[in-house]
Amino acid sequence: MTLDLRLRTATPADYDRIAAVADDWWGRPVSHALPRLFLDHFHATSAVAEAGDELAGFLIGFLSPSLPDAAYIHFVGVHPARRGAGLARVLYERFFALAAADGRTVVRAVTAPVNAPSIAFHTALGFTVTAPIPGYDGPGDVKVRFERPLG
Amino acid sequence: MTLDLRLRTATPADYDRIAAVADDWWGRPVSHALPRLFLDHFHATSAVAEAGDELAGFLIGFLSPSLPDAAYIHFVGVHPARRGAGLARVLYERFFALAAADGRTVVRAVTAPVNAPSIAFHTALGFTVTAPIPGYDGPGDVKVRFERPLG
Numbered sequence: 394m395t396l397d398l399r400l401r402t403a404t405p406a407d408y409d410r411i412a413a414v415a416d417d418w419w420g421r422p423v424s425h426a427l428p429r430l431f432l433d434h435f436h437a438t439s440a441v442a443e444a445g446d447e448l449a450g451f452l453i454g455f456l457s458p459s460l461p462d463a464a465y466i467h468f469v470g471v472h473p474a475r476r477g478a479g480l481a482r483v484l485y486e487r488f489f490a491l492a493a494a495d496g497r498t499v500v501r502a503v504t505a506p507v508n509a510p511s512i513a514f515h516t517a518l519g520f521t522v523t524a525p526i527p528g529y530d531g532p533g534d535v536k537v538r539f540e541r542p543l544g
Numbered sequence: 545m546t547l548d549l550r551l552r553t554a555t556p557a558d559y560d561r562i563a564a565v566a567d568d569w570w571g572r573p574v575s576h577a578l579p580r581l582f583l584d585h586f587h588a589t590s591a592v593a594e595a596g597d598e599l600a601g602f603l604i605g606f607l608s609p610s611l612p613d614a615a616y617i618h619f620v621g622v623h624p625a626r627r628g629a630g631l632a633r634v635l636y637e638r639f640f641a642l643a644a645a646d647g648r649t650v651v652r653a654v655t656a657p658v659n660a661p662s663i664a665f666h667t668a669l670g671f672t673v674t675a676p677i678p679g680y681d682g683p684g685d686v687k688v689r690f691e692r693p694l695g
Binding site for chain 1: 564567584588589606679680681
């Protein structure tokens, strides 16, 4: 496994590679939450990390069209064999810089309350976390929301 | 049932009403495809139709941040008792005008190949429709893509 990583802006063509590994990387079905539209229309603010030809990680985020102060991170994944090495943090910091450069002052994300590693990670990165919000993504769904000031 | 309709720009607060009816209006589970982020971040280009206090229909669409020529329609619903009266067409025409005013030259959408009413509707509105595309929204998924020039 090469340790060299290349980080670059995503393209629409990255969708198929990401969709092919998402369920495996998460260990549960998640690809329903990642339709192609996210790469087609938000690739310019999303990023892919590659080690040679292998996908090492990715971040899908966008600058909110309707909330001029906000940026939103929808999906971030790191290859299971590459976790714990700071790659997710690098992807987040890259997105923070990109959003701040556009004048955004807050970045938000959500996760399921049971996703303790995600909550710990976001807290370490300076995000606040809400109590679980019932009905967040529709009836029966529960999420916590993350928020972090920028700049 | 009142026939008076009011059409207005959506707000983030419309999410809960839309999520509450989506599965019923579609007759199958669809709310997983409609997370809150779509109203939080695309409400300014989305619309709600109301008849008194009742939700009559909605359109969720956005101007692509990464593709400067493109607009995208993600979800459109009309109350089952109000179908066939042209409301969906009104919602689409409103979005076309909004997108064209921003300089967008093409509008896109997708649906499942089995959704014959959606394919007929989009064709009548001037969209072209592709052959079914395997793996469109991830492994095992199949979609057709609609496209219509603007202006």
